[in-house]
Amino acid sequence: MPVFRKTVEDMEGYIPGEQPRDRRYVKLNTNENPYPPSPQVLEALRDGIGDNLRLYPRPMADELRERAARLYRLAPENVLVGNGSDELLAILMRAVIDPGDAVAYPVPTYSLYDTLVTVHGGVPMHVPFPSDFSMPPELADVAARLVIVCNPNSPSGTLIPPQQLGPLFRRRDRLVVIDEAYVDFADTNCLELLHELPNVVILRTLSKSYSLAGMRIGLALGAVGVIGELAKVKDSYNVNRLSIIAGAAALRDPRWMEGNVRRIRRTREALVRRLVELGFEVPPSQANFVLARRPGEDLEAVFEGLKRRGVLVRYFAIPGLRDALRITVGTDDEVAVLVRVLEQLVS
Numbered sequence: 001m002p003v004f005r006k007t008v009e010d011m012e013g014y015i016p017g018e019q020p021r022d023r024r025y026v027k028l029n030t031n032e033n034p035y036p037p038s039p040q041v042l043e044a045l046r047d048g049i050g051d052n053l054r055l056y057p058r059p060m061a062d063e064l065r066e067r068a069a070r071l072y073r074l075a076p077e078n079v080l081v082g083n084g085s086d087e088l089l090a091i092l093m094r095a096v097i098d099p100g101d102a103v104a105y106p107v108p109t110y111s112l113y114d115t116l117v118t119v120h121g122g123v124p125m126h127v128p129f130p131s132d133f134s135m136p137p138e139l140a141d142v143a144a145r146l147v148i149v150c151n152p153n154s155p156s157g158t159l160i161p162p163q164q165l166g167p168l169f170r171r172r173d174r175l176v177v178i179d180e181a182y183v184d185f186a187d188t189n190c191l192e193l194l195h196e197l198p199n200v201v202i203l204r205t206l207s208k209s210y211s212l213a214g215m216r217i218g219l220a221l222g223a224v225g226v227i228g229e230l231a232k233v234k235d236s237y238n239v240n241r242l243s244i245i246a247g248a249a250a251l252r253d254p255r256w257m258e259g260n261v262r263r264i265r266r267t268r269e270a271l272v273r274r275l276v277e278l279g280f281e282v283p284p285s286q287a288n289f290v291l292a293r294r295p296g297e298d299l300e301a302v303f304e305g306l307k308r309r310g311v312l313v314r315y316f317a318i319p320g321l322r323d324a325l326r327i328t329v330g331t332d333d334e335v336a337v338l339v340r341v342l343e344q345l346v347s
């Protein structure tokens with residue numbers, strides 16, 4: 001149909017991980033948290049359901065924004081709340097990219113970046129990771145308006161230590177986005193950079209560590225001027241009333257999240273040990289998932305075999321990743337099922 005922009009007609013849409021409707025799978029494909037959100041969230045939500053749902057929410061999600069600012073020792077003006085961090089990525093593109101502008105990021109990484117850059121008329125600039133997923137030195141000097149570093153990276157699970165990101169910030173004519181969707185599962189994070197640098201935005205989400213993927217809550221943290229520009233291009237009421245309530249309650253109870261993270265990290269270590277015993281190579285993971293590789297083999301049949309036996313993981317049919325499965329760290333029981341089925345499929 002001639003009505004659509006050529007860029008849109010020519011592009012593939014982003015394909016999210018499967019969200020099965022009917023069957024009960026052991027679901028280890030989209031990095032959700034296997035544990036429930038804080039009871040305080042559920043209680044606040046129950047209290048929040050009432051007559052005032054007829055009213056629009058506060059445009060800047062004040063209650064959640066203020067709670068996030070307190071938790072991260074920032075001012076509310078340093079925080080923008082989004083309908084998931086995916087929306088914040090789109091807002092960043094909308095605010096920064098003119099047609100033809102380059103957006104650079106190390107690959108392989110979160111493939112939604114490609115989709116969003118293309119939709120906004122930008123040009124994805126892929127900078128390959130070295131084989132150990134360390135910082136690609138070329139990234140420091142690329143000519144791009146926007147640089148994104150997914151840290152910990154998906155699908156590798158690996159983390160570039162904050163000190164090694166320093167060269168990225170030398171040029172002040174660009175914005176550097178650190179996508180920290182998985183950082184609560186890591187040993188360190190980049191929050192300190194916010195106090196030193198004007199051109200960095202850190203993205204957080206409550207989807208993973210806070211067990212709230214279903215509520216769609218993301219946070220962009222940055223300098224007051226940067227957050228102000230981003231706020232100009234967001235939808236007026238981008239975060240709904242219940243999500244604001246849920247997010248604020250979750251951030252009031254970070255201990256609950258930390259307890260779940262400790263469990264997931266313990267399960268992660270056990271899962272990695274078992275995968276290595278089964279002959280997989282696993283880059284060191286700082287996230288709530290691991291990348292299990294068998295270099296040179298195509299793991300599509302293993303992925304399909306797992307699915308037939310009720311275990312969903314993620315397989316990426318793209319060059320360089322066909323020899324890998326990305327496996328979310330579930331409960332100990334879920335991981336035991338996965339390992340049992342994998343034993344049958346790969347031995």
Ligand SMILES: Cc1ncc(COP(=O)(O)O)c(C=O)c1O
Binds near residue numbers: 030086087179218
């Ligand atoms: C690297 C990365 N960034 C952002 C997101 C999006 O998270 P949200 O649920 O906050 O939109 C994901 C979700 O899988 C992700 O893997």
